[in-house]
Amino acid sequence: MAEKRDFDEFLEKFHRHHEVMVEELHKVIIGQDAVIDQILAAIFTGGHCLLVGVPGLAKTLVVSTIAKLLDVPFRRIQFTPDLMPSDITGTNVLEESESGRREFRFVEGPVFTSILLADEINRTPPKTQSALLQAMQEREVTVGQTTYRLPEPFFVIATQNPIEQEGTYPLPEAQLDRFMFNVKVDYPTLEEEEKILEATTSGERAEVRKVLSAKSILYLQKQISQVVASPLVISYVTRLVRATRPKDGASPEFIRRLVDWGAGPRAGQYLITGAKAMAAMAGRPNVSIADVRKIAIPVLRHRIATNFQAQAEGFDTDDLVRKLIAEVPEPNIPKYEK
Numbered sequence: 309m310a311e312k313r314d315f316d317e318f319l320e321k322f323h324r325h326h327e328v329m330v331e332e333l334h335k336v337i338i339g340q341d342a343v344i345d346q347i348l349a350a351i352f353t354g355g356h357c358l359l360v361g362v363p364g365l366a367k368t369l370v371v372s373t374i375a376k377l378l379d380v381p382f383r384r385i386q387f388t389p390d391l392m393p394s395d396i397t398g399t400n401v402l403e404e405s406e407s408g409r410r411e412f413r414f415v416e417g418p419v420f421t422s423i424l425l426a427d428e429i430n431r432t433p434p435k436t437q438s439a440l441l442q443a444m445q446e447r448e449v450t451v452g453q454t455t456y457r458l459p460e461p462f463f464v465i466a467t468q469n470p471i472e473q474e475g476t477y478p479l480p481e482a483q484l485d486r487f488m489f490n491v492k493v494d495y496p497t498l499e500e501e502e503k504i505l506e507a508t509t510s511g512e513r514a515e516v517r518k519v520l521s522a523k524s525i526l527y528l529q530k531q532i533s534q535v536v537a538s539p540l541v542i543s544y545v546t547r548l549v550r551a552t553r554p555k556d557g558a559s560p561e562f563i564r565r566l567v568d569w570g571a572g573p574r575a576g577q578y579l580i581t582g583a584k585a586m587a588a589m590a591g592r593p594n595v596s597i598a599d600v601r602k603i604a605i606p607v608l609r610h611r612i613a614t615n616f617q618a619q620a621e622g623f624d625t626d627d628l629v630r631k632l633i634a635e636v637p638e639p640n641i642p643k644y645e646k
Contacts, residue, residue, distance in 0.1 A: 315531070315534065315593060316593065318531050319588060319591050319592070319593055320591055322528065322531070322532075322588055322589070322591070323588075323589065323590065323591030325519060325520070326348070326589045328519055329348065329377055329519050329520075330344060330345075332377055332516040332517060332519065333370075333373055333374065333377065333516065335514040335515075335516055336369065336373045336514050336516060337366060337369065337370055337373060338496065338500050338503045338504050338507065339496045339497065339500035339504075340366070340370065340493065340496075343359070343370060343491055343493055344370065344374075345586070345589065346489045346491050346582075346603065346606050347359075347370065347371070347374060347465065347489075347491065348374070348585075348589065349489075349582050349585035349586055349589070349603070350463065350465075350488045350489055350582070350585075351374070351378070351461075351463055351525065352525070352528050352529060352532055352585045352588070352589075353488070353529060353532060353533075353581045353582065353584065353585050354461065354463070354529050355463070355487075355488025355489065355578065355581070355582070356444055356463055356464040356465065356466075356486060356487050356488055357463075357464075357465045357466070357487060357488065357489045357491055358429075358465075358466050358467075358468060358479075358484070358487040358489070358490045358491065358610070359371070359465065359466065359467045359468070359491045359493055360467075360468045360469075360470050360490060360491065360492055360493065361467075361469075361470070361492065361493030361494065362469065362470065362471055363469060365493045365494075365495070365496075366493075367467045367493050368384070368425065368427060368467060370493075371423070371425045371465045371467075372384070372425070373516060374423070375423045375425075376516050376518070377516055377517075377518060377519050377520070378422075378423070378518070378519070378520050378521075378522075378525065379518040379520065379521045379522065380421075380422035380423060380461065380521070380522045380525070381421040381422045381423070381459070382421060382422065382423045382425070383418040383419075383421040383423075383424055383425070384418075384424075384425040384427060385418050385424065385425070385426055385427065386427045386428065387426060387427060387428050387429050387430075387431045387432040387436070388431055388432060389431060389432060389433065391432045391436050392436060393435060393436050393438075393439035394417065394451075395417065395418075395436075396417050396418065396419050396436065396439045396440065396443075397417045397419055397439055397443070397449040397451055398414060398415050398416045398417035398419070398420065398449070398451060398456075399414075399415060399417070399451065400412040400413065400414050400415075400451060400452055401413055401415055414451060414454070414456070416456075417449075419440070419443050419449060419458065420456075420458060420459060421459065421462075422459055422460075422461055422462055422463065422522060423463050423465065424462075424463070424464050424465070425465055425466075425467070426440065426464055426465070426466035426467070427466075427467050428467060428468065428469060429466040429467065429468055429479065430468050430469070430476045430477055430478060430479060431476055431477070432477065433477050434477055434480060437477065437479060437480065437483060438480070438483070440464060440483070441482065441483055441486065443458060443462070443464070444464050444483075444486045445486055447460070447462050459522075460522070460526060461522060461525045461526055461529070464487075466487070484610045484611075485572070485574055485610075485611065487610065488578045488581075488582065488607070489578075489582070489603070489606040489607060490606055490607075490609045490610035491606055492606070492609070492626075531588075532584055532585055532588045533581070533584065535584040535587050535588050535592075535593060535594065535595060536593060536594045536595065537580050537583065537584060537594075537595040538594065538595070540597075540638075540639045541580070541583070541595050541596070541597060541600065542580065543639045544597055544600060544636070544638055544639055545576050545579045545580055545583075545600055546576060547636055547639075548579070548600070548604065548632060548633075548636050549570075549571050549572075549573070549575050549576045549579070549608075550570075551563060551570075551632055551635075551636050552567065552570030552571045552575075552608060552611070552612050552628075552629075552632065553567075553569070553570035553571070554567045554568070554569070554570065556570075560631075560632070560635050562628070562631060563628065563632070565617060566614055566615060566617055566618035566621070566623055566628065567612055567613065567614055567615065567618070567628065568613040568614070568615045569612075569613050570611070570612055570613075571608055571611035571612060572611070574611075575607055575608055575611050578607050579600055579603065579604065579607050580595070580600075582603040582607060583595045583596075583599035583600045583602075583603060584599075586599040586602055586603060587599050597638050601633050604629055604632075604633055605626055605629045605630070608625070608629045609625045609626055609629060610625075612625045612628060612629070614628065
């Protein structure tokens with residue numbers, strides 16, 4: 309009983325912290341509420357984000373402003389075609405000591421941070437992109453014969469331009485699957501754009517204050533994992549993920565017709581952990597089906613491969629996930645019988 313009371317108090321404080329963070333962010337970022345919530349949900353559950361949007365939509369500004377809110381180290385890498393893996397992970401350099409003895413010393417790369425902004429990640433060759441794979445999944449890097457642990461917490465937030473494809477290298481599917489969310493950064497509304505133009509041309513710069521430390525982020529991650537996902541929610545997530553697979557007997561007809569391959573078990577894990585973060589940010593101790601549906605598109609959009617027929621009919625993965633959400637029913641609650 310005391311543990312439940314303590315957890316309820318934690319959720320109430322966390323809900324207030326979330327409101328303060330969003331309020332601070334809106335001093336600099338106008339609109340983009342869904343983008344902000346998805347990035348924060350990933351941070352609070354230890355996930356990584358891929359931000360996709362045309363240039364000029366403040367993708368980099370959103371990440372750098374969130375880094376200012378969190379009292380943790382932040383580094384940015386501008387990915388270019390000539391970037392080498394050692395430029396990310398670090399390298400061994402040969403030094404001569406005062407005694408005249410030569411020995412190698414490891415010089416840490418920019419990946420040794422808490423928030424890593426990988427700007428335009430698809431502009432660098434796969435060899436360099438793969439240097440992030442071990443860091444993203446294992447939270448460590450191997451240089452030579454030595455493995456180095458990365459600091460905690462550690463998040464990769466990458467940006468990608470979906471329009472200009474000349475001179476770019478598509479991300480390997482294995483690396484795409486490491487991203488918890490594929491966040492689509494869209495154009496602002498008319499009212500938001502007017503506010504953006506007014507705020508950015510006035511010469512005034514808003515400052516945000518630090519809200520959370522590295523220690524508190526790790527504590528939040530541990531507490532949010534205790535948010536309850538009932539068997540009904542887990543059953544719904546399982547059915548939703550399996551429905552994306554065209555060879556599954558329970559998948560809808562349009563999935564079998566328009567999809568080459570669907571999402572794996574990692575999608576279900578991220579749906580549940582992401583929904584836990586959404587529930588905690590709202591101050592609730594239990595995950596609802598609505599929480600799962602809220603994050604279904606950013607979790608699944610990069611884990612479903614559409615075929616030529618889908619392109620010919622004008623369907624993208626977002627359309628298919630929306631149809632799935634509408635078609636996959638909620639599990640029936642068993643009736644109580646005396």
